[in-house]
Amino acid sequence: MMGSAPMPRFRLVELTGGDPFAEFASDVAAGLTAKPKHLSCRYFYDGDGSRLFAAICELPEYYLTRAETEILQRHAREIASLFVGDVTVIELGSGNAVKTRLLLEALLTGRRVRYVPIDIWRPVLEESAADLLRRFPLLEIVAVAAEYHEGLRHLRSESDRPRLILWLGSNIGNFTREEAAAFLRRIQGTMTPADRMLVGVDLRKDRAILEAAYDDAAGVTAAFNLNLLARINHELDGNFDLSAFQHRAIYNEDLGRIEMYLVSTRAQNVTIGRIGLTVRFAAGETIHTENSYKYSLAEIQAVATAAGLQDERSWQDAAGRFELHLLSIRA
Numbered sequence: 517m518m519g520s521a522p523m524p525r526f527r528l529v530e531l532t533g534g535d536p537f538a539e540f541a542s543d544v545a546a547g548l549t550a551k552p553k554h555l556s557c558r559y560f561y562d563g564d565g566s567r568l569f570a571a572i573c574e575l576p577e578y579y580l581t582r583a584e585t586e587i588l589q590r591h592a593r594e595i596a597s598l599f600v601g602d603v604t605v606i607e608l609g610s611g612n613a614v615k616t617r618l619l620l621e622a623l624l625t626g627r628r629v630r631y632v633p634i635d636i637w638r639p640v641l642e643e644s645a646a647d648l649l650r651r652f653p654l655l656e657i658v659a660v661a662a663e664y665h666e667g668l669r670h671l672r673s674e675s676d677r678p679r680l681i682l683w684l685g686s687n688i689g690n691f692t693r694e695e696a697a698a699f700l701r702r703i704q705g706t707m708t709p710a711d712r713m714l715v716g717v718d719l720r721k722d723r724a725i726l727e728a729a730y731d732d733a734a735g736v737t738a739a740f741n742l743n744l745l746a747r748i749n750h751e752l753d754g755n756f757d758l759s760a761f762q763h764r765a766i767y768n769e770d771l772g773r774i775e776m777y778l779v780s781t782r783a784q785n786v787t788i789g790r791i792g793l794t795v796r797f798a799a800g801e802t803i804h805t806e807n808s809y810k811y812s813l814a815e816i817q818a819v820a821t822a823a824g825l826q827d828e829r830s831w832q833d834a835a836g837r838f839e840l841h842l843l844s845i846r847a
């Protein structure tokens with residue numbers, strides 16, 4: 517043959533396990549009949565939710581994205597220099613992948629890079645991939661539309677080169693510390709000594725700074741939280757009156773986590789047609805919608821150690837709000 521057909525620069529793999537619609541319905545039914553009521557933060561990210569989250573990342577109060585970007589700007593070349601030859605960059609919860617550009621740019625110096633973003637919202641994967649392919653003519657992308665646990669299965673198959681596994685943006689914060697350790701251990705089980713994992717961790721800090729970051733003056737985070745109810749209205753034929761629920765974010769210092777709630781401002785009944793459910797709310801009753809764990813250095817070390825990972829290097833932003841940790845398997 518006169519040279520084989522060129523590899524396409526973009527492929528999309530869909531690994532959405534079951535019926536995502538049925539899963540949403542059964543999770544909503546379970547969460548709204550539980551005591552206390554709760555909904556899973558993974559359902560924040562539909563089209564509107566993904567846009568609202570991108571807007572959160574630009575808010576003056578939401579320092580996390582800027583702090584992490586600052587660290588990547590300063591240290592992307594150093595991180596890239598730890599790899600010899602072609603690499604695969606795998607990102608868990610890639611979102612719009614704006615920060616990832618900094619790493620890809622630093623890595624794309626005389627080597628081939630395959631980027632494997634894993635995200636639950638397929639349109640965001642397609643948009644960010646199109647943007648990256650335009651910017652980087654030598655980049656190859658295998659986008660994986662999947663939840664974390666399905667994405668992990670794909671991790672095992674991407675093993676022909678040294679890998680840099682990214683879990684940025686304090687995405688680890690949605691897990692309890694035990695869940696985070698267990699999840700990192702599963703990733704650790706797929707790693708070779710040449711692989712590295714880069715984890716973005718938000719640090720414990722003053723309550724006022726944390727609570728402002730999750731309850732901004734412009735009300736974007738409130739809209740993001742309330743979008744969960746809008747999504748139930750659209751997709752499950754619900755009749756939530758969004759004006760009768762309020763956003764609340766409180767820092768639970770003992771547990772080191774921001775807790776987000778939606779609070780019913782009055783006694784009310786809500787009907788969700790598709791699941792044949794009427795939910796009764798008392799005035800002031802809450803739906804717990806998200807936890808965002810914050811870490812001390814000792815807590816980071818404990819989670820890494822429990823996962824069988826070694827904390828090779830770490831970097832902070834100048835204001836000391838956020839940390840990136842480069843982890844490897846123990847020799």
Ligand code: AVJ
Nearest residue numbers: 572685686687689690737808
């Ligand atoms: C995407 C989970 C990292 O917890 O900071 C932002 C989500 N929620 N504002 C976070 C979020 C409210 C965010 N993570």
